[in-house]
Amino acid sequence: MPTGNKKKNQLVPEPALRRMPCYLSYLKLAQKEGMKHISSTFIARDMGVDPTQVTKDLSYTSIVGKTRVGYEVEPLIEELESFLGFTVVDEAYLFGVGSLGTALLHDHGLKQFGLKVIAAFDVNPEVVGKTIEGVPIYHIDEFKNKNRTGAIIGILTVPVGNSQEVTSIMVEGGIKAIWNFTPVTIKVDDDIVVQNTSLYAHLAVMFNRLKVKSSSSK
Amino acid sequence: MPTGNKKKNQLVPEPALRRMPCYLSYLKLAQKEGMKHISSTFIARDMGVDPTQVTKDLSYTSIVGKTRVGYEVEPLIEELESFLGFTVVDEAYLFGVGSLGTALLHDHGLKQFGLKVIAAFDVNPEVVGKTIEGVPIYHIDEFKNKNRTGAIIGILTVPVGNSQEVTSIMVEGGIKAIWNFTPVTIKVDDDIVVQNTSLYAHLAVMFNRLKVKSSSSK
């Protein structure tokens, strides 16, 4: 029996996946304004994208639109949230409670998007033993010794020089997906999912576009 | 006279720009280990990418490699940093001093990558008037009234519902580039650069890849 995922085992393109949370935010605002139905044409105009891209993106989910009417807002929101994995809250461990790690621990938004940090690990005696927003911080050795069960998602926010070392510890401890906030390309086996989120990479893109714009307008 | 940017006015592909900071991190680690030269073959093997992609990416900068030797590490680092705009520190304003905004203010890393927040704006009386890491926090009305000069880069970390409103205020106040951390697609004129950095989008991609992996291994 098929697992229900529309038609094929094919990978959903990453660009499409990245756009979906944008649609979601947009739809939630539209819902607040009382809209019951919404068409791809309308979404596209409002968001400044191509209308056929909207329908193609949404076609990866199991939602179907209605000709001349568009999509029903509420079911679309529900389907998108569940498709994106935001309805089930996954547990995660966080590695490296520095400035960025602390910020993520303080963030209340993540839980709404399906991620809950249940423990954090560091080596710094100043943070080990403490608690941030109810999340206990242990020494990384505690993870090595005990945590072979539990969360399979790990958030990596350690310094650049320790990235690979901590990655190995994470994988040995049973982590299957790594949300990597360091600008380092970490090496793992094929069965581990790595999601790179380097803020500096985005900064580089922004600087470049700004440079191009300002030199072309001169 | 040409402005010096290698050969063409063509845009550097965003995927290439996003990979460059990864090369940079890698090269800095290699430099620490005393390497003077490094080849694309070597970089590629270490980082798990295609060697020709490395040379193609680096060809957008003005660096040239040497046959049978590779690139000189130090000049390559310098060229990458300057190409990416990390050597000149640009000033920026931050809008929305909530959990994410505060985290960014506490971050010491950004300055190394060419961005320095010189002031922040909010509406919450609990934060307005305070200072975080030396950065003063003003009421957003102060920006409307006075700040027509100064930084042209703005960091947007306000709630979803206020994104568009604050965006307009930013643009009216002279902001030319917006680093948008909200999951909302903000609308601006063509001459404004928008860099979207929604953490939730990355989370969505990670969840999807994890789901695909776990269902294919069963």
Add this chain to the structure above:
DNA sequence: TCTAATTAAAGAATATATTCTTTATTAAAA
């Protein structure tokens, strides 16, 4: 000095993603 191996770089081929075109549907208007 000559040969072999390694490499950067350019361009071709392939793969991927986006946009355009066509078709069929259907709600609303005539």
Add this chain to the structure above:
DNA sequence: TTTTAATAAAGAATATATTCTTTAATTAGA
């Protein structure tokens, strides 16, 4: 009831990005 306009969806065409292939350079070794 019939016509019209708006739309989703599928597939084709185009654009973009990645990977493969070839070429020329040049260092190191014979």
